[in-house]
Amino acid sequence: MSAGRLRFIHISDLHILGEAGMRQYGVDTAEILTRAVPMIQALTPEFVVASGDLVGDESEAAYRRLQRLLEPLRVPVHFLMGNHDDRPAFRRVFRPQEAASAQPVTESFEHEGHRFVLLDSSQPGTVEGALGAEQLAWLEAQLSGRPDLPTWIFLHHQPLPIYIRWLDALGLTNGEAFLAQLARHRQVGVIAFGHVHQARRWRYRGTLFLAVPALAFQFSSVRQDLEVTQESPGFRLVEIADGVRRCSLHFLDGQVEPEPSDLAIPVYVR
Numbered sequence: 001m002s003a004g005r006l007r008f009i010h011i012s013d014l015h016i017l018g019e020a021g022m023r024q025y026g027v028d029t030a031e032i033l034t035r036a037v038p039m040i041q042a043l044t045p046e047f048v049v050a051s052g053d054l055v056g057d058e059s060e061a062a063y064r065r066l067q068r069l070l071e072p073l074r075v076p077v078h079f080l081m082g083n084h085d086d087r088p089a090f091r092r093v094f095r096p097q098e099a100a101s102a103q104p105v106t107e108s109f110e111h112e113g114h115r116f117v118l119l120d121s122s123q124p125g126t127v128e129g130a131l132g133a134e135q136l137a138w139l140e141a142q143l144s145g146r147p148d149l150p151t152w153i154f155l156h157h158q159p160l161p162i163y164i165r166w167l168d169a170l171g172l173t174n175g176e177a178f179l180a181q182l183a184r185h186r187q188v189g190v191i192a193f194g195h196v197h198q199a200r201r202w203r204y205r206g207t208l209f210l211a212v213p214a215l216a217f218q219f220s221s222v223r224q225d226l227e228v229t230q231e232s233p234g235f236r237l238v239e240i241a242d243g244v245r246r247c248s249l250h251f252l253d254g255q256v257e258p259e260p261s262d263l264a265i266p267v268y269v270r
């Protein structure tokens with residue numbers, strides 16, 4: 001199993017709103033994305049994964065604003081759905097050649113000997129997430145088809161509790177079934193997600209779990225009830241070379257935080 005050099009960026013929770021000047025939790029999310037785009041471009045990733053809550057108000061107008069804000073970015077962006085997204089509205093703007101259906105938005109692709117599987121954990125009408133039987137069957141086929149390639153899985157909701165009460169009530173409701181299925185596919189090295197609006201990382205049963213900060217307002221990693229903090233928005237850069245993965249968090253205030261190597265990442269405690 002030899003995998004080539006690779007450099008990509010994981011962003012999440014952009015929460016773009018339909019009207020200019022609108023704010024969520026006092027934050028102008030479009031202004032944040034406007035500043036983030038040149039930072040992302042300067043890091044020269046081969047692609048970007050945006051893991052849901054692309055918009056904050058489920059409106060088609062917000063997807064059109066998002067599309068305009070991303071225009072200066074000269075790299076492909078792969079999109080996931082979150083609880084604030086609307087599948088038909090997303091499809092009307094970003095996939096106009098498709099029917100604007102309400103079916104889950106999923107995708108898989110390979111890049112330089114690595115495989116990326118993007119799931120849709122959103123459930124229209126609810127904040128918490130789930131992966132339906134049909135999607136889990138699709139995932140099974142994806143993983144069985146290429147057991148030889150190191151694989152990243154992206155989804156919006158956290159598949160395991162992060163021990164923050166209000167967020168854990170809104171996580172992935174069938175996380176156990178999902179993880180039991182993944183345990184049969186040893187090539188899955190990383191599960192990456194957003195939704196919790198904060199960085200998290202842990203190891204669990206041989207897989208790395210990585211939550212990325214929001215590219216919008218951040219939620220407290222300490223308080224058990226909803227609290228928005230003044231922490232900077234950010235994203236994660238992933239660089240893989242010669243089989244070694246290096247991750248770093250890049251914040252919009254200019255801070256860059258190299259993340260620990262795998263063995264220095266704590267094991268998840270249940």
Ligand SMILES: [Fe+2]
Nearest residue numbers: 013053195197
């Ligand atoms: Fe979000």
Ligand SMILES: [Fe+2]
Nearest residue numbers: 053082083195
């Ligand atoms: Fe979310």
